Amino acid sequence: xxxxxxxxxxxxxxxxxxxxxxxxxxxxxxxxxxxxxxxxxxxxxxxxxxxxxxxxxxxxxxxxxxxxxxxxxxxxxxxxxxxxxxxxxxxxxxxxxxxxxxxxxxxxxxxxxxxxxxxxxxxxxxxxxxxxxxxxxxxxxxxxxxxxxxxxxxxxxxxxxxxxxxxxxxxxxxxxxxxxxxxxxxxxxxxxxxxxxxxxxxxxxxxxxx
Amino acid sequence: xxxxxxxxxxxxxxxxxxxxxxxxxxxxxxxxxxxxxxxxxxxxxxxxxxxxxxxxxxxxxxxxxxxxxxxxxxxxxxxxxxxxxxxxxxxxxxxxxxxxxxxxxxxxxxxxxxxxxxxxxxxxxxxxxxxxxxxxxxxxxxxxxxxxxxxxxxxxxxxxxxxxxxxxxxxxxxxxxxxxxxxxxxxxxxxxxxxxxxxxxxxxxxxxxx
DNA sequence: TAGATTGTTAATCGATTAACAATC
DNA sequence: TAGATTGTTAATCGATTAACAATC
Numbered sequence: 001x002x003x004x005x006x007x008x009x010x011x012x013x014x015x016x017x018x019x020x021x022x023x024x025x026x027x028x029x030x031x032x033x034x035x036x037x038x039x040x041x042x043x044x045x046x047x048x049x050x051x052x053x054x055x056x057x058x059x060x061x062x063x064x065x066x067x068x069x070x071x072x073x074x075x076x077x078x079x080x081x082x083x084x085x086x087x088x089x090x091x092x093x094x095x096x097x098x099x100x101x102x103x104x105x106x107x108x109x110x111x112x113x114x115x116x117x118x119x120x121x122x123x124x125x126x127x128x129x130x131x132x133x134x135x136x137x138x139x140x141x142x143x144x145x146x147x148x149x150x151x152x153x154x155x156x157x158x159x160x161x162x163x164x165x166x167x168x169x170x171x172x173x174x175x176x177x178x179x180x181x182x183x184x185x186x187x188x189x190x191x192x193x194x195x196x197x198x199x200x201x202x203x204x205x206x207x208x209x210x
Numbered sequence: 211x212x213x214x215x216x217x218x219x220x221x222x223x224x225x226x227x228x229x230x231x232x233x234x235x236x237x238x239x240x241x242x243x244x245x246x247x248x249x250x251x252x253x254x255x256x257x258x259x260x261x262x263x264x265x266x267x268x269x270x271x272x273x274x275x276x277x278x279x280x281x282x283x284x285x286x287x288x289x290x291x292x293x294x295x296x297x298x299x300x301x302x303x304x305x306x307x308x309x310x311x312x313x314x315x316x317x318x319x320x321x322x323x324x325x326x327x328x329x330x331x332x333x334x335x336x337x338x339x340x341x342x343x344x345x346x347x348x349x350x351x352x353x354x355x356x357x358x359x360x361x362x363x364x365x366x367x368x369x370x371x372x373x374x375x376x377x378x379x380x381x382x383x384x385x386x387x388x389x390x391x392x393x394x395x396x397x398x399x400x401x402x403x404x405x406x407x408x409x410x411x412x413x414x415x416x417x418x419x420x
Numbered sequence: 421t422a423g424a425t426t427g428t429t430a431a432t433c434g435a436t437t438a439a440c441a442a443t444c
Numbered sequence: 445t446a447g448a449t450t451g452t453t454a455a456t457c458g459a460t461t462a463a464c465a466a467t468c
Contacts, residue, residue: 017408063426064468081418099309174417192413198227203402207384208291273450274444
């Protein structure tokens with residue numbers, strides 16, 4: 001896990017979750033070792049790329065043998081911070097917010113939802129995964145008490161900048177933004193924008209060009 | 211709109227929806243013309259990149275003037291296929307499927323949801339945007355009658371390959387896949403995979419590396 | 421030991437940025 | 445016309461792939 005003198009490029013980082021997923025599948029199928037070549041065939045990438053990518057973080061393999069699936073899985077998990085058990089809160093209990101809350105894939109990947117906030121009175125108090133949806137007014141006290149790491153933004157785009165700013169002031173570490181605006185925060189917070197419409201339009205482009 | 215002898219790279223294509231969005235904002239603010247330089251500052255990219263990107267599709271600008279916002283917006287929309295009014299169906303009426311169905315941003319971008327399918331009896335017949343959720347058994351007849359362009363896959367990953375295969379056989383043009391599996395279809399269909407967990411883990415990485 | 425496969429350096433390819441002549 | 449800004453070519457930068465010595 002040691003290494004990484006120079007900054008790892010985002011192109012590499014964005015491939016890590018995919019490796020993690022494939023290793024998880026291998027593990028489920030009781031495969032204990034894998035070579036970069038075999039994995040490359042499964043994933044549809046080059047073996048060279050896999051070795052290059054992994055070597056950004058350390059020499060996880062063994063010459064003549066390949067990689068031990070279980071330990072590589074664990075290493076990548078550590079790099080991604082899965083072991084950190086990051087806690088999340090969702091801002092916005094609309095359709096998307098609710099769907100994200102009920103989705104349990106994230107819990108499986110080590111992220112724990114501990115709070116959900118909205119401003120609509122009819123939503124406040126509603127039960128969700130063992131806690132109640134709270135009003136935004138309670139956010140500061142909640143943040144102080146539980147110090148969640150990640151804020152999931154599922155609010156209309158009009159409100160997102162203000163909410164994001166508030167969360168940053170209250171010490172959030174990362175923002176996962178689903179609002180249709182490019183959040184570009186300054187300072188200590190990390191941001192990942194998810195623009196579903198962009199993805200749909202990319203698909204549309206591909207269909208349209210045929 | 212003419213041009214494009216050689217294949218446009220995916221890096222460029224994936225930036226088009228973002229241009230489209232910024233142009234939409236400019237339009238709303240009654241800005242009629244914009245130079246690549248001004249736009250580049252707004253978007254946080256280089257002016258050079260904007261000009262290069264747009265010139266993959268044609269010369270939309272005018273020397274000494276810049277770009278006309280309304281017409282560039284329209285051109286990019288055409289390239290993306292917004293004018294085609296592609297129709298969609300959602301497979302899987304779980305939390306995510308429901309949230310996507312109720313989300314109206316996609317309609318705004320020119321995509322019209324015309325059907326929703328599941329296998330769970332308790333969901334069948336439920337009203338959604340003016341139509342009823344149907345059983346998967348009715349899919350072939352529906353496809354034959356309405357010829358939807360895009361299938362939105364919001365089913366558990368175990369079932370997704372079979373469903374995708376069926377949709378392809380029935381003539382779907384594109385698949386927007388939310389299941390946590392890399393769909394790689396052969397043949398005529400275009401696929402766009404959305405892996406929310408991957409995105410969350412990328413955010414986690416960034417937080418973890420600080 | 422011989423065979424396999426890594427880690428890593430070097431070569432290639434593609435994408436981004438810079439520069440500038442063309443032109444509105 | 446002079447100034448602005450494009451479209452496009454050339455230069456740079458970064459990412460991917462190939463090659464191979466190191467080594468299990």
